[in-house]
Amino acid sequence: xxxxxxxxxxxxxxxxxxxxxxxxxxxxxxxxxxxxxxxxxxxxxxxxxxxxxxxxxxxxxxxxxxxxxxxxxxxxxxxxxxxxxxxxxxxxxxxxxxxxxxxxxxxxxxxxxxxxxxxxxxxxxxxxxxxxxxxxxxxxxxxxxxxxxxxxxxxxxxxxxxxxxxxxxxxxxxxxxxxxxxxxxxxxxxxxxxxxxxxxxxxxxxxxxxxxxxxxxxxxxxxxxxxxxxxxxxxxxxxxxxxxxxxxxxxxxxxxxxxxxxxxxxxxxxxxxxxxxxxxxxxxxxxxxxxxxxxxxxxxxxxxxxxxxxxxxxxxxxxxxxxxxxxxxxxxxxxxxxxxxxxxxxxxxxxxxxxxxxxxxx
Ligand SMILES: [Zn+2]
Numbered sequence: 001x002x003x004x005x006x007x008x009x010x011x012x013x014x015x016x017x018x019x020x021x022x023x024x025x026x027x028x029x030x031x032x033x034x035x036x037x038x039x040x041x042x043x044x045x046x047x048x049x050x051x052x053x054x055x056x057x058x059x060x061x062x063x064x065x066x067x068x069x070x071x072x073x074x075x076x077x078x079x080x081x082x083x084x085x086x087x088x089x090x091x092x093x094x095x096x097x098x099x100x101x102x103x104x105x106x107x108x109x110x111x112x113x114x115x116x117x118x119x120x121x122x123x124x125x126x127x128x129x130x131x132x133x134x135x136x137x138x139x140x141x142x143x144x145x146x147x148x149x150x151x152x153x154x155x156x157x158x159x160x161x162x163x164x165x166x167x168x169x170x171x172x173x174x175x176x177x178x179x180x181x182x183x184x185x186x187x188x189x190x191x192x193x194x195x196x197x198x199x200x201x202x203x204x205x206x207x208x209x210x211x212x213x214x215x216x217x218x219x220x221x222x223x224x225x226x227x228x229x230x231x232x233x234x235x236x237x238x239x240x241x242x243x244x245x246x247x248x249x250x251x252x253x254x255x256x257x258x259x260x261x262x263x264x265x266x267x268x269x270x271x272x273x274x275x276x277x278x279x280x281x282x283x284x285x286x287x288x289x290x291x292x293x294x295x296x297x298x299x300x301x302x303x304x305x306x307x308x309x310x311x312x313x314x315x316x317x318x319x320x321x322x323x324x325x326x327x328x329x330x331x332x333x334x335x336x337x338x339x340x341x342x343x344x345x346x347x348x349x350x351x352x353x354x355x356x357x358x359x360x361x362x
Pocket of ligand 1 (some may be wrong): 345
């Protein structure tokens with residue numbers, strides 16, 4: 001019934017003829033169907049296909065519904081996507097396309113926090129999926145069943161974790177690859193021109209905790225270049241000024257600038273140097289750029305505590321969420337530095353963020 005309503009709505013909408021965009025070629029006459037311009041937003045792409053559907057052949061129309069569904073998944077429109085996939089399945093699809101539509105229905109249920117309804121669709125899709133899509137479906141099914149999964153790459157985990165967050169599920173353990181669920185960053189080591197890591201580092205054991213720091217250096221610029229220079233400066237301090245012979249690399253695994261960019265620090269397969277001695281074991285270090293503690297003994301520019309930027313805190317929450325999911329870290333194991341060592345780091349504002357995170361995350 002919902003499908004019928006949606007179909008007639010689309011037909012009605014399509015009857016209000018809009019001018020054809022000049023830079024878009026005509027579609028639907030013969031396969032392959034011309035695609036929307038690459039720089040269109042998700043919504044524009046969805047509208048593009050919806051507008052051209054009435055002029056398409058039956059086979060192209062089914063494929064267009066499939067594409068619309070996949071775009072709607074990407075745009076977080078779970079219910080609309082489900083309708084599109086059912087519309088696609090009602091027409092002529094190849095077996096591979098039918099597999100994609102079934103998987104899409106499964107994804108839409110994960111996205112709308114109903115993973116139990118999505119499971120049978122993922123199972124049904126498996127025999128018709130290519131290897132990568134199959135790995136994605138298996139990853140979600142393993143998460144739902146609380147079982148480990150094999151053959152899931154970092155990219156698969158990264159793409160699927162958004163569905164796990166929506167479905168309130170924890171990421172499955174990936175057999176054979178402890179660091180498979182890698183974390184996307186906004187600024188890479190190459191971008192801040194990181195010096196090459198030295199050899200005096202220990203292998204990271206399975207991460208089970210996260211510690212948040214501030215740099216304790218006044219820093220307020222929103223510019224990417226300034227943030228890169230600041231991180232490079234910190235790395236230089238850590239590698240060349242720390243006793244006895246300098247650390248292997250910057251001590252933290254991630255840094256967050258004032259604009260909220262997540263910056264790659266020390267690689268996650270190397271134990272950090274941020275929480276002193278054995279406190280570094282299995283401990284992911286995150287450092288926010290700025291001085292969040294008043295340090296009048298260090299001169300005027302240090303005398304007043306900065307507040308963390310709102311964008312920094314938003315990024316911190318999202319980064320810690322991703323890390324907790326990827327490495328199955330409990331929110332009670334997220335700390336401010338001062339909880340592990342006698343220090344004022346990371347200051348009262350971040351300590352409040354930490355307390356709030358532990359209280360509000362499952
Ligand atoms: Zn610290």
